Amino acid sequence: MPVYTVNVKWGREKFEGIECNTDESPLVFKATLFSLSGVQPDRQKIMIKGAVLKDDWGSISLTNNATLMMMGTADELPTAPVTKTMFVEDMTESQLAQALELPAGLTNLGNTCYLNATLQCLHSVPELRDSLKKFTGPVTMTGDAQADRLITNGIRDLFVVMERSSSAVPPVIMLNILHMCFPRFAEKNEHGGLQQQDANECWTELVRCLQRKLPAVGAGSQDGAAQFRGFIDQYFGGELDVTMKCLETDDEPESHNSESFYQLSCFIEKEVKYMHTGLKSGLEGEITKHSPTLGRDARYLKQSKIKRLPGYLSIQMVRFFYKGKEAINAKILKDIKFPLSLDIFDLCSKELQEKLIPAREKFKQWEDECVQKAQAESETGQKAKPVPEAVSVEREPFCFPDDVGSSSSGFYELRAVLTHKGRSSSSGHYVAWVRGKKKDDWLMFDDENVSAVTSDDILKLSGGGDWHCAYVLLYGPRILGVE
Amino acid sequence: MTSVPKPLKFLRPHFSSLKEVYDKINDVGTKKFCADVLSVLSMTMSESRECLKFRMSGSLEPIGSWGHEYVRHLTGEIAQEWQDVEGRSDKKQEQNDLLKLVHDVVPYLMQHNAEPEACDILMEVEKLDFLLDYVDQSAYPRVCLYLRSCIPYVPDPENTNLLKTALGIYRKFNQYADALFVAIQLNDIDLIKEIYESCLDKAKRKQMACILARQQIYFPLDENDPDQVEEAELMRNVQLNGHFLSLARELDIMDPKVPEDIYKSHLEPNRPTIGQGSIDSARQNLSASFVNGLVNAAFGKDKLMMSETGNDWLYKNKEHGMMSAAAALGLIVLWDIEGGLSILDKYLYSKEDYVKAGSLLGCGIVTSGVRNECDPAFALLSDYVTHASMTMRLGSILGLGVAYAGSNRQDVLNVLLHVFPDPKSSMEVLGVASIACGMVAVGSCNGQVNTVLLQMLMEKTESELKDTYLRFCALGLGLVFLGRQEGAEATLAALEVIPEPYRSMAITLVDVCAYAGTGNVLKVQALLHACSEHYDTKDQENNEKKEDKNKKKDSKTKDKETETNNLSSTQAIAVLGLAVIAMGEDVGADMMFRTFGHLLRYGEPIIRRAVPLALALLSTSNPRLQVLDVLSKFSHDSDAEVAHNSILAMGIVGAGTNNARLATMLRQLAVYHAKDPNNLFCVRIAQGLTHLGKGTLTLCPYHCDRQIMNPVAVAGLLSFLMSCLDVKNIILGKSHYLIYCLVTAMKPRMLVTFDPDMKPLPVSVRVGQAVDVVGQAGNPKTITGFQTHTTPVLLAYGERAELATEEYISQTPVMEGFVILEKNPNYEA
Secondary structure, eight states: OOEEEEEEEETTEEEEEEEEETTSOHHHHHHHHHHHHOOOGGGOEEEETTEEOOSSOTTOOOOTTOEEEEEOOSSOOOOOOSSOOOBGGGOOHHHHHHHHTOOOOBOOOSSOHHHHHHHHHHHTOHHHHHHHHHOOOOOOOOTTSOHHHHHHHHHHHHHHHHHHOSSOBOOHHHHHHHHHHOGGGGOBOTTSSBOOOOHHHHHHHHHHHHHHHSBOTTTTTOHHHHTSSBHHHHHTOEEEEEEEEESSOSSSOOEEEEEEESOEEEEOOTTOOBHHHHHHHHTEEEEEEEETTTTEEEEEEEEEEEEEOBSSEEEEEEOEEEETTTTEEEEOOOOOBOOSEEEOGGGBOHHHHHHHHHHHHHHHHHHHHHHHHHHHHHHHSSOOOOOOTTTSOOOOOSSBTTBTTBOSSOEEEEEEEEEEESSBTTSSEEEEEEEOSSTTEEEEEETTEEEEEEHHHHHGGGOSSSSOEEEEEEEEEOOTTOO | OTTSOHHHHTTGGGHHHHHHHHHHOOOHHHHHHHHHHHHHHHHHHOSSSHHHHHHHHSOOOOGGGGOHHHHHHHHHHHHHHHHHHHHSTTHHHHHHHHHHHHHHHHHHHHHTTOHHHHHHHHHHTTOGGGHHHHOOTTTHHHHHHHHHHHGGGSOHHHHHHHHHHHHHHHHHTTOHHHHHHHHHHHTOHHHHHHHHHHOOOHHHHHHHHHHHHHTTOOOOOOTTOHHHHHHHHHHTTTTHHHHHHHHHHHHTOOSOOOHHHHHOGGGSSOOOOSSOOOSBOHHHHHHHHHHHHHHTTTTSOOSSSSSTTHHHHHHTSOTHHHHHHHHHHHHHTTTOHHHHHHHHHGGGGOSSHHHHHHHHHHHHHHTTTOOOTTOHHHHHHGGGTTOSSHHHHHHHHHHHHHHTTTTOOHHHHHHHHTTTTOTTOOHHHHHHHHHHHHHHTTTSOOHHHHHHHHHHHHHSOTTGGGSGGGHHHHHHHHHHTTTOGGGGHHHHHHHTTSOHHHHHHHHHHHHHHHTTTSOOHHHHHHHHHHHHOOOOHHHHHHHHHHHOOOHHHHHHHHHHHHHHHHHHHHHHHHHHHHHHHHTTOHHHHHHHHHHHHHHHHHSOHHHHHHHHHHHHHHTTTOOOHHHHHHHHHHTTOSSHHHHHHHHHHHHHHTTTSOOHHHHHHHHHHHHHTTTOHHHHHHHHHHHHHHTGGGGTEEOOSEETTTTEEOHHHHHHHHHHHHHHTTTTTIIIIIOGGGGGGGGGGOEEOEEEEEOTTSOBOOOEEEEEEEOOOTTOSSOOOSEEEEEEEESSEEOOTTEEEEESSSSEEESSSSOOEEEEEEEOTTOOO
16 A cells, blocks of 8 residues: 655644545645645646656655655745846936936046036026026127127026036036137147136136126016016126225215126135124225315225125135246135135124024924924934925025015025135135035035035135135025934 | 882993993893893993893883883884894894783873873884773773874875774774864765764764764665654755854844945945945846845845845846846845745746856855755756856756765766866866866766866867866866875876876876875975076067077977966866865964065966965865964955965955954954955955854864864865966856855854754854863863853854753763753752
């Protein structure tokens, strides 16, 4: 009788005393096991002494009380996922950049890093990008076309290309336009290559061109916008209330007048260690001018207070001064600390300060809430669910309702830094550092190379050595509800 | 001369006149006494062996009467005299005289705590068998310890003699466990069986079964005796996984870890990433698969592969990566045949060849080091060895090799050897099959494997022999003769017919394998010589080309270049060989370490690439600071392969230690090499190795107080290191699955204690740094700086454990692995 009682081990389970008739097909035995384990017979692998039970008993010889091993699961078989994983190693350069959301760099066309850095900084302003997108008019290289329009179109087209591309873009057309409109940028050095230029000069020129061309946002629909001529005036332009007081006579009344600005300057004097002090001293100073009451040149105290704050505040560190002897723009390497978030309240005029207060209150309230929440979290010891971004209240506009593009709080966040490395403005290397999407993410645009850095690296740009020093800082509005 | 009567000292100035007087004395009795006095005096006076001479002609009074110093001096002269006599033709008579004296000296030395001297003199006169008569109950442990520690310093046949003597002494005093250790060292399976059979004590037999299981030696026992069935189960190591897991529970490390827990990238200085970083890198996912496997090895649980999304993870690896990822599953359920195979089972039905091959390899890995009576690995894998798909072949072949490493099982070998005559087998398959055969037949001198491998090599053409995978065929041959010393000579001679690029490489490799762990100085010298050759023909070639553009010259230089290639491959093997021979012995290893420093600085590029691997072998799972320093330095080397190998070596050196300093170093390396995917991969593997089994496993091939070499572990380590010799094409290429060769070396570094019924028995033990007590009198402490723990405990490299109380008696002198304790009948609490 070829009937044996055997034990079958299945994983950690053991079925004891199963009868097995080797005259019958193994399927019968497997069916018994199926009833015990629920494993389909075709999924059963039964092993004894180094052999697998196939469709017939073959050479397998059983003994009573032999232990068999069964492998197999009753579960579903794992299947390959529908979508195939795409690996970095298999991607092309452009696929990779797309996946990584890597912004495009700009190729250096021979000492054009000043232009690249400036353009990258300007590119970091989303409102400017939008405004440029709406601007119409083709690039025409024909002779007497207006320089402003050429530049504006050039920048617009370049930005479009940059957004589409992921690898470095050569700004050839833009450079040609720049050279055409401002021949001094086309200066050549003794080797026949292009001369390095001052990036701030380029910045100012570009902004000036844009200012003349880009239409104001909301023009026509609201009378509030009408007071500004264009987009740049709205978002980049500020106004100063200048008070002149003659220091040599008390008879002369203080004179008030308005001045507009597109950039604040931070003068680097002896006592200046922080950008804020430098700004302050730039807005206050003694000048000598003709006094109508005295009928001669007299010393005046010129005090400027900001009357209108633009959404985007660019600050120039006045690091270069002209050295007559060597005929170069020498650089002050001094370490001037700048903050990642700037509060410019104390530089504003009384009237503006009052207007700023409500918005500032809101900020304060929100900050307090955050602190309380953090405290509550640390007390309960568990993290409260992070507030989902989408649910949070619609982002408050950063401007006054009647003044598009202004700053309603006086709070700023650093958006971009244009740095210079080297000893004079017409030599060395310019690099743009632009804030990324997250708080601590920064991108360094060193011509065609784009790499990620941290905010610590940004704070190291304050100068004081031969490392990159901040030259132009672009502050953007701090937005309520965003840390 | 403290024990010499004072007046004798005043005789010193009269030594020469005394000798004259002696010659003139006619009275026999007086002459003898005078000879005694002269013998003592010449101890300090004479340069020639007069002490011995006068002793021979003296009155032969008890040897100790002139004090210990005298005996020691006399012993020295006997040894010298013996060597002189050796060369003479009429040596019989004189040797007999000397031996008589030896019979006097040895008992005296034995009684006076001078066992080393007694052993020394017997070694000199080649009469170690005398020891058996003179060793007593109190002295035998010291004598045997001395004999065993002498082994690395004596030439070839003598070391076996020493072992045999020690074995005899142990058997005389019924020290079965010790005798078993020595028999294992002798690598004599019949002797092992004999010792095992001769022991009748049940607890001792079980203990021996545990020791054999650690060494992966298995022989069938009587199936009808229930005791023997239990012992056989111990020998099959079936309980390994269960006991390991109970240790893990005790240490509270059961929670699975994910690769990020190891990388700890949050500790890295803020390394910003551009964008989301959500895209998959095949390289990084592969390293994550490996790290996940290594870290959770043998724990049976993980978060990546066994979760609901585990299947998706498999497909996040690319091609060969899938194979390695699936095999990692096997590593996680290591040693757990019953539970593990059912987890792997479902992947055996996969449509993807790579997944299927990986799970086949996984099945092999699960059964590594444990034997199941149903032989599931053989049943499952043997069908795929000659499968049409090369991938499946690779998985099943390596799986079989890992599963049956050290078993020398004929049925497994028969299946594996089928691969070689098959013309369809690719080079990679041939290489892996050689490794597998070498592992299965490791140290067995198996003639069949030897013949098949040799024949295959002889059939290959010169260009085929240059294939990078064929290096493993030489390794396979070497492994077959691992530790067999002269056993490999016939094969070495046979290898002479292979064409030269391969010949010297293969010969060197087989030779070093045969002498693995012996510390043989002559072999080391030969290897160093091979490394010292400088073949900088490249520069010459350039110069020559400049000088002379003659075509003939060019062809000549080309010849030279090919010559350089073949010699440099030999040099790489030679460097590795230095470590293979010197490992396992501290002094030799230290000397090697210094030598490697020179080689790193002045060696050829190919040598520099091999040195980190050799260092890894020298201090496997022993993160010594000086080794780490060197490796860390070269992990930044400008030669990419030196850097890769150094990083991987760091992993091997720190394997399973959780060494914090190494972990920090590797994290820094991960930052340093963040942009280099190859180096980053190496760093990840090294990190995984460092945290192997969450720091509970070791790769060290030595166990039992670092006395016994586990050939299976050496085979695994060597296979991995050999594949690192061409790290770019093998480990960083598509054959990263060869990392799983290391599985055979993975062993828990634990101490678990049991009562004679094999129930876990927690006792307190002192764990401390081992102290070298060789040649010390009395019963000195064997550990220092100890702490008291309750078993089960982990033992670090170089640590030793001893029972803290006398409540129990250990059945083995070496408290490592599974130890059976018996109640001490004389214990009073």
